[in-house]
Amino acid sequence: MELFDKNTRMTDLIHSNYLLLPVINRFGVRLGFGDMTVGDICADKGIDMNFFLAIVNAFHNHEYFPEEELRAFSSVLIIDYLRKSHLDFIQVRIPKIEFLLSRLVANSASDDLKVIQTFYNKYKEELIAHINDEEENAFPYVLELQKAYDLNIRPLPESVRNYSIQSFEKEHTNVDEKLFDLKNIIIKYLKPNYNDHDCNEFLFELFQFERDLQDHARIEDKILVPKVMDIEKAIKNG
Ligand SMILES: [Fe+2]
Ligand SMILES: [Fe+2]
Structure with a gap:
Protein backbone atom coordinates (compact mmCIF):
# COMPACT_ATOMS: atom_id res chain seq x y z
CA MET A 1 0.00 0.00 0.00
CA GLU A 2 1.48 3.30 -1.10
CA LEU A 3 1.59 5.93 1.64
CA PHE A 4 2.79 9.48 1.20
CA ASP A 5 5.03 11.01 3.83
CA LYS A 6 6.70 14.31 4.54
CA ASN A 7 9.46 13.57 2.03
CA THR A 8 7.11 12.81 -0.87
CA ARG A 9 7.44 15.42 -3.57
CA MET A 10 4.07 17.10 -4.20
CA THR A 11 4.58 16.55 -7.92
CA ASP A 12 4.87 12.78 -7.34
CA LEU A 13 1.77 12.80 -5.15
CA ILE A 14 -0.31 14.26 -8.00
CA HIS A 15 1.29 11.94 -10.58
CA SER A 16 0.26 9.01 -8.34
CA ASN A 17 -3.31 10.18 -7.95
CA TYR A 18 -4.68 13.17 -9.82
CA LEU A 19 -8.00 12.80 -7.94
CA LEU A 20 -6.18 14.36 -4.99
CA LEU A 21 -6.17 17.73 -6.77
CA PRO A 22 -9.41 19.01 -5.21
CA VAL A 23 -8.34 17.53 -1.85
CA ILE A 24 -5.09 19.51 -1.74
CA ASN A 25 -6.90 22.63 -2.97
CA ARG A 26 -9.00 22.49 0.22
CA PHE A 27 -5.78 23.07 2.15
CA GLY A 28 -4.98 26.07 -0.03
CA VAL A 29 -2.31 24.09 -1.94
CA ARG A 30 -2.11 24.96 -5.62
CA LEU A 31 0.06 23.88 -8.53
CA GLY A 32 3.58 25.02 -9.34
CA PHE A 33 5.30 22.89 -6.69
CA GLY A 34 8.73 22.60 -8.33
CA ASP A 35 10.59 20.02 -6.27
CA MET A 36 8.96 20.92 -2.96
CA THR A 37 8.02 18.04 -0.69
CA VAL A 38 4.85 17.67 1.36
CA GLY A 39 6.88 18.83 4.38
CA ASP A 40 8.14 21.94 2.54
CA ILE A 41 4.69 22.93 1.28
CA CYS A 42 3.02 22.45 4.67
CA ALA A 43 5.72 24.48 6.42
CA ASP A 44 5.45 27.16 3.76
CA LYS A 45 1.67 27.46 4.01
CA GLY A 46 1.30 26.88 7.75
CA ILE A 47 -0.64 23.65 7.24
CA ASP A 48 -0.78 20.99 9.96
CA MET A 49 1.31 18.39 8.11
CA ASN A 50 0.13 15.34 10.02
CA PHE A 51 -3.49 16.23 9.35
CA PHE A 52 -2.73 16.87 5.67
CA LEU A 53 -0.99 13.50 5.36
CA ALA A 54 -3.75 11.63 7.18
CA ILE A 55 -6.39 13.15 4.87
CA VAL A 56 -4.55 12.58 1.58
CA ASN A 57 -3.47 9.06 2.53
CA ALA A 58 -7.00 8.13 3.62
CA PHE A 59 -8.37 9.43 0.33
CA HIS A 60 -5.65 7.69 -1.69
CA ASN A 61 -5.90 4.27 -0.01
CA HIS A 62 -9.30 3.15 0.98
CA GLU A 63 -7.97 0.48 3.33
CA TYR A 64 -5.91 3.11 5.13
CA PHE A 65 -7.98 4.94 7.69
CA PRO A 66 -6.11 5.95 10.84
CA GLU A 67 -9.21 6.52 12.97
CA GLU A 68 -7.37 7.07 16.25
CA GLU A 69 -4.90 9.48 14.68
CA LEU A 70 -7.60 11.45 12.87
CA ARG A 71 -9.77 11.69 15.96
CA ALA A 72 -6.87 13.25 17.83
FE1 LIG B 1 -20.81 17.08 5.00
FE1 LIG C 1 -22.76 14.61 5.87
Missing part, protein backbone atom coordinates in the same frame (compact mmCIF):
# COMPACT_ATOMS: atom_id res chain seq x y z
CA PHE A 73 -7.01 16.36 15.62
CA SER A 74 -9.06 19.32 16.80
CA SER A 75 -12.68 19.53 15.62
CA VAL A 76 -11.80 23.00 14.36
CA LEU A 77 -9.33 21.50 11.88
CA ILE A 78 -11.67 18.70 10.83
CA ILE A 79 -14.62 21.04 10.36
CA ASP A 80 -12.54 23.49 8.39
CA TYR A 81 -11.66 20.71 5.96
CA LEU A 82 -15.27 19.47 5.78
CA ARG A 83 -16.56 22.99 5.16
CA LYS A 84 -14.10 23.54 2.34
CA SER A 85 -15.29 20.25 0.84
CA HIS A 86 -18.92 21.46 1.05
CA LEU A 87 -17.93 24.65 -0.73
CA ASP A 88 -16.17 22.67 -3.44
CA PHE A 89 -19.23 20.43 -3.88
CA ILE A 90 -21.65 23.35 -4.11
CA GLN A 91 -19.61 25.83 -6.09
CA VAL A 92 -17.70 23.51 -8.43
CA ARG A 93 -18.75 19.88 -8.57
CA ILE A 94 -22.55 20.21 -8.64
CA PRO A 95 -22.50 22.98 -11.28
CA LYS A 96 -20.15 20.82 -13.37
CA ILE A 97 -22.44 17.79 -13.09
CA GLU A 98 -25.36 20.00 -14.11
CA PHE A 99 -23.52 21.40 -17.08
CA LEU A 100 -22.63 17.87 -18.27
CA LEU A 101 -26.18 16.65 -17.73
CA SER A 102 -27.76 19.56 -19.61
CA ARG A 103 -25.33 19.01 -22.50
CA LEU A 104 -26.23 15.34 -22.55
CA VAL A 105 -29.95 16.15 -22.61
CA ALA A 106 -29.55 18.85 -25.27
CA ASN A 107 -27.67 16.53 -27.62
CA SER A 108 -30.01 13.60 -27.29
CA ALA A 109 -33.43 12.78 -28.67
CA SER A 110 -34.23 10.43 -25.81
CA ASP A 111 -37.02 11.16 -23.34
CA ASP A 112 -35.28 8.93 -20.77
CA LEU A 113 -32.92 11.76 -20.12
CA LYS A 114 -35.72 13.98 -18.89
CA VAL A 115 -36.54 11.31 -16.29
CA ILE A 116 -32.88 11.28 -15.32
CA GLN A 117 -32.91 15.05 -14.98
CA THR A 118 -35.92 14.89 -12.65
CA PHE A 119 -34.23 12.17 -10.61
CA TYR A 120 -31.04 14.22 -10.45
CA ASN A 121 -32.93 17.33 -9.29
CA LYS A 122 -34.43 15.39 -6.39
CA TYR A 123 -31.03 14.00 -5.47
CA LYS A 124 -29.48 17.46 -5.54
CA GLU A 125 -32.23 18.90 -3.36
CA GLU A 126 -31.64 16.21 -0.77
CA LEU A 127 -27.85 16.57 -0.85
CA ILE A 128 -28.00 20.36 -0.46
CA ALA A 129 -30.48 20.07 2.42
CA HIS A 130 -28.07 17.62 4.09
CA ILE A 131 -25.09 19.96 3.62
CA ASN A 132 -27.02 23.02 4.82
CA ASP A 133 -28.17 21.16 7.90
CA GLU A 134 -24.57 20.35 8.80
CA GLU A 135 -23.41 23.89 8.12
CA GLU A 136 -26.19 25.52 10.11
CA ASN A 137 -26.75 23.06 12.94
CA ALA A 138 -24.21 20.27 13.43
CA PHE A 139 -20.96 22.17 12.82
CA PRO A 140 -21.78 25.26 14.93
CA TYR A 141 -22.76 22.91 17.78
CA VAL A 142 -19.47 20.99 17.51
CA LEU A 143 -17.43 24.19 17.48
CA GLU A 144 -19.25 25.50 20.56
CA LEU A 145 -18.75 22.19 22.32
CA GLN A 146 -15.05 22.09 21.46
CA LYS A 147 -14.65 25.67 22.72
CA ALA A 148 -16.41 24.90 26.00
CA TYR A 149 -14.17 21.85 26.40
CA ASP A 150 -10.89 23.60 25.50
CA LEU A 151 -11.57 26.68 27.66
CA ASN A 152 -13.29 24.71 30.39
CA ILE A 153 -16.36 26.94 30.22
CA ARG A 154 -18.82 26.19 33.08
CA PRO A 155 -21.75 26.18 33.32
CA LEU A 156 -22.08 24.87 29.78
CA PRO A 157 -23.82 27.28 27.40
CA GLU A 158 -27.38 26.27 26.54
CA SER A 159 -26.43 25.74 22.90
CA VAL A 160 -24.23 22.89 24.10
CA ARG A 161 -26.02 21.62 27.18
CA ASN A 162 -29.34 20.77 25.55
CA TYR A 163 -28.06 19.02 22.43
CA SER A 164 -26.00 16.11 21.28
CA ILE A 165 -24.25 15.31 18.01
CA GLN A 166 -26.51 12.35 17.43
CA SER A 167 -29.52 14.61 17.15
CA PHE A 168 -27.75 16.65 14.46
CA GLU A 169 -25.80 14.33 12.20
CA LYS A 170 -28.18 12.72 9.73
CA GLU A 171 -27.14 9.50 8.14
CA HIS A 172 -25.60 9.39 4.69
CA THR A 173 -27.25 6.23 3.41
CA ASN A 174 -30.13 8.01 1.65
CA VAL A 175 -28.04 10.43 -0.36
CA ASP A 176 -25.45 7.74 -1.13
CA GLU A 177 -28.12 5.38 -2.41
CA LYS A 178 -29.73 8.03 -4.60
CA LEU A 179 -26.42 8.78 -6.30
CA PHE A 180 -25.84 5.08 -6.90
CA ASP A 181 -29.37 4.75 -8.32
CA LEU A 182 -28.77 7.69 -10.63
CA LYS A 183 -25.68 6.03 -12.07
CA ASN A 184 -27.43 2.72 -12.24
CA ILE A 185 -30.48 3.99 -14.14
CA ILE A 186 -28.18 5.42 -16.79
CA ILE A 187 -25.97 2.34 -17.03
CA LYS A 188 -28.84 -0.12 -17.08
CA TYR A 189 -31.70 1.54 -18.88
CA LEU A 190 -30.53 4.33 -21.15
CA LYS A 191 -31.80 3.81 -24.70
CA PRO A 192 -29.01 4.09 -27.27
CA ASN A 193 -30.15 7.46 -28.45
CA TYR A 194 -27.52 9.65 -26.86
CA ASN A 195 -24.07 11.07 -27.46
CA ASP A 196 -21.42 8.62 -26.20
CA HIS A 197 -18.88 11.22 -25.28
CA ASP A 198 -21.36 13.41 -23.38
CA CYS A 199 -22.74 10.43 -21.49
CA ASN A 200 -19.30 9.06 -20.58
CA GLU A 201 -18.17 12.42 -19.30
CA PHE A 202 -21.31 12.76 -17.20
CA LEU A 203 -20.84 9.28 -15.74
CA PHE A 204 -17.11 9.80 -15.07
CA GLU A 205 -18.02 12.92 -13.13
CA LEU A 206 -20.69 11.07 -11.12
CA PHE A 207 -18.23 8.28 -10.23
CA GLN A 208 -15.64 10.81 -9.08
CA PHE A 209 -18.18 12.79 -7.13
CA GLU A 210 -19.39 9.61 -5.46
CA ARG A 211 -15.87 8.77 -4.37
CA ASP A 212 -15.34 12.25 -2.98
CA LEU A 213 -18.65 12.17 -1.12
CA GLN A 214 -17.94 8.75 0.37
CA ASP A 215 -14.58 9.94 1.62
CA HIS A 216 -16.26 13.02 3.08
CA ALA A 217 -19.03 11.01 4.79
CA ARG A 218 -16.45 8.61 6.21
CA ILE A 219 -14.66 11.50 7.92
CA GLU A 220 -17.96 12.74 9.36
CA ASP A 221 -19.26 9.34 10.49
CA LYS A 222 -16.07 7.68 11.67
CA ILE A 223 -14.02 10.64 12.87
CA LEU A 224 -16.11 13.67 13.72
CA VAL A 225 -19.13 11.98 15.30
CA PRO A 226 -17.22 9.54 17.58
CA LYS A 227 -14.78 12.30 18.52
CA VAL A 228 -17.63 14.60 19.49
CA MET A 229 -19.35 11.81 21.43
CA ASP A 230 -16.14 11.36 23.46
CA ILE A 231 -16.03 15.09 24.24
CA GLU A 232 -19.73 15.02 25.19
CA LYS A 233 -19.11 12.14 27.54
CA ALA A 234 -16.18 13.93 29.18
CA ILE A 235 -17.86 17.30 29.45
CA LYS A 236 -21.44 16.39 30.32
CA ASN A 237 -20.84 13.60 32.77
CA GLY A 238 -17.68 15.04 34.24
